[in-house]
Amino acid sequence: MAEDLTVVGLGGSTRAGSTSLTALRTALEGAGAARVRTTMLDLRELDLPMYSPEHGVPTSVTRLIDATASADGMIWSSPTYQGSISGALKNALDWMILLGDREPAYLTNKPIGLVATAGGVQGLQSINAMEFSVRALRGWAVPLVLAVAQSRTVFDSEGRLVDDAVAAQLQALGAEVARAAFQFRNEGTCDYADNRQFTRPSHTDAGGQPSPIQSQGVM
Numbered sequence: 124m125a126e127d128l129t130v131v132g133l134g135g136s137t138r139a140g141s142t143s144l145t146a147l148r149t150a151l152e153g154a155g156a157a158r159v160r161t162t163m164l165d166l167r168e169l170d171l172p173m174y175s176p177e178h179g180v181p182t183s184v185t186r187l188i189d190a191t192a193s194a195d196g197m198i199w200s201s202p203t204y205q206g207s208i209s210g211a212l213k214n215a216l217d218w219m220i221l222l223g224d225r226e227p228a229y230l231t232n233k234p235i236g237l238v239a240t241a242g243g244v245q246g247l248q249s250i251n252a253m254e255f256s257v258r259a260l261r262g263w264a265v266p267l268v269l270a271v272a273q274s275r276t277v278f279d280s281e282g283r284l285v286d287d288a289v290a291a292q293l294q295a296l297g298a299e300v301a302r303a304a305f306q307f308r309n310e311g312t313c314d315y316a317d318n319r320q321f322t323r324p325s326h327t328d329a330g331g332q333p334s335p336i337q338s339q340g341v342m
């Protein structure tokens with residue numbers, strides 16, 4: 124892949140030992156292993172003020188906006204709070220209104236990988252909420268997403284990842300973002316990798332023909 128590509132991670136919670144931050148770090152490792160540069164925007168450390176159009180733009184916001192504008196791809200990772208994303212991540216996304224002045228605007232042509240951790244099983248709702256924002260910001264959500272359920276069984280009390288299978292999935296997601304960013308750079312678009320593994324159920328329609336979805340090779 125290309126070392127001049129940059130994938131930026133954005134997320135984590137405001138809690139020390141954040142599971143969503145560890146998940147983000149692990150996904151970024153996967154991107155790094157695919158030979159792209161990686162940058163971390165840890166929301167706890169960034170400490171953004173609440174979005175307001177009325178005050179000046181603080182240094183923390185400039186850092187967020189400049190890093191996002193120069194990213195070839197991003198990975199977002201949120202804890203699941205009340206069935207959705209954290210206010211801290213949503214606030215960071217709200218600040219991205221400032222990307223409207225950039226060329227290209229917002230997240231045009233940037234693939235975004237989505238990760239959530241959850242105490243229960245509602246992480247996919249956070250993924251869906253993030254995807255709404257990806258689309259609103261003109262980005263491309265990478266189809267491979269990871270909602271890590273029951274975080275207490277996957278991370279220890281210090282926030283360390285203790286499940287090798289989840290680590291491998293997060294790294295695969297990071298590598299997928301790197302691959303999509305590379306395709307956008309070279310082809311201006313992205314699609315599924317040729318070697319992407321899909322489950323091929325043996326369903327046929329009433330006449331014994333493969334379903335249209337199967338015959339198009341997307342399942």
Ligand SMILES: Cc1cc2nc3c(=O)[nH]c(=O)nc-3n(C[C@H](O)[C@H](O)[C@H](O)COP(=O)(O)O)c2cc1C
Nearest residue numbers: 136141142143202203204205206241242243245274
């Ligand atoms: C304010 C708050 C709200 C939460 N709401 C949910 C929820 O609706 N569904 C769920 O599955 N887990 C919920 N959780 C659990 C967190 O998603 C879970 O502990 C996650 O791992 C926290 O991420 P972090 O370690 O990055 O802080 C909530 C936790 C907090 C603190």
